[in-house]
Amino acid sequence: MAAARGFIDPEFWPHVAAVPDSVRARMRARKAEAEFAQACEKAQLVLEGPEADLKVMEADLFLRIAQDGWLGLAEGFMAGDWSAESISDVLTRLVEAGYSPKSGPRHIYGPYDGTEIPPELVRHFSGDGMSAHGTIFASGVPTRERVSVKSFTASAGRNGEPASHFVDVTTYSSPAFVERADLKDAQMRAVSNLLDQAKITSGTHVLDFPSAGATLPIAASRRRATIDAITSSVEQAQAMRQMLALAQVDGSVHVEVFEEPLPKHTHARSMYDAVVSVEKLDKLGARGRKHYVKSINAQLSLGGNVGLQTVIASDPAGSAKARDALAVCNAYLWPAFEIVTAEQVHQLFDTHSNIRLTAQTHFGNHYAVGLRLQRETFEGKLREAAAEGFDAVYRRLWIFQLAMHEALFRAGILDAVQFSGTTRVRRAARRR
Structure with missing residues (x-):
């Protein structure tokens, strides 16, 4: 060596x-x-x-x-x-150009471990100082169509159950006249849209699981919802509580730390009206995704709603390309990192839950612009990041992964989607 x-x-x-x-x-x-x-x-x-x-x-x-x-x-x-x-x-x-260098035998993969982006780092690339997720800008125009999607339930195509079902698909046109100052509002608009998809209003009991930070709980609390935010990161929980205090959020938000990265049941006596998550599905790995969906299913009340935002691959070939190009994420950030397709997300919920995804919103062109603004924001705060203890290697790591994500979006390999749905069959009442 x-x-x-x-x-x-x-x-x-x-x-x-x-x-x-x-x-x-x-x-x-x-x-x-x-x-x-x-x-x-x-x-x-x-x-x-x-x-x-x-x-x-x-x-x-x-x-x-x-x-x-x-x-x-x-x-x-x-x-x-x-x-x-x-x-x-x-x-x-x-x-x-199709550049695709072959990967070596080095082992860089592992199970989901609950790793979160350090709150100190998020402050240096986000629009509001606490949001790491993607964006929907005000200038995009949504168009909607109803499409037929294959059903993956065990009885699909048999016993009178159709082999497919309809999903409302919304696609945003490209944003225009975007400036760095728009980043904060665009990240909040993405959260607000996700809350709309999950039908979160006054009195809704919400599970944010696993929580990605304070932005979503704050937005939900302003709709007079009650929120349980679950994380396995003590540092993130502390940062969230500080942000909630600064936002003058009352007792409607409860932040809880669990030792397990993905606890099977968060509250034994609670059934939730809605379960939401922001950009966690791609961090969980195959086993973690199944565990996650089963956990949601166990705690979502009859007629409850689910909403999740995630990055997806445009097709199975894109999933493989993204795996190779973003191997740095597995090696240094999230060992279980894996990007799947929209069809695989539908299959995941159909196979491992009583939840049917009925709508999805695509905003990859907005997400790519947001990644550029996040990278530019971070590049403008490298000295501040260094003062927080992030050395030159880590700072370049963060720049590279933001840039590579952006490149894959611009090349049409990745997309960003908000999925939403509800329970599809009545389940046996759960003991309290």
């Missing part, structure tokens, strides 16, 4: 501090370099001169790519092996 870089702590960043160094690794690196150059030429990316779109400062980059594919490219950026004036443009053009 090559010697660790002086400015990178090898204890915290072992795979960033050191790179493969052997005769075989260098032979593979030459091939990786040639493939990278071909991809850049196809993407019309300039590599040299004053007009260069990206600059490679260290040949170690190609050792990393040869070893770990897209993850190696990400770790090269984290190490400072390469840079770009507009990283999102570079990644978008590489993705659209």
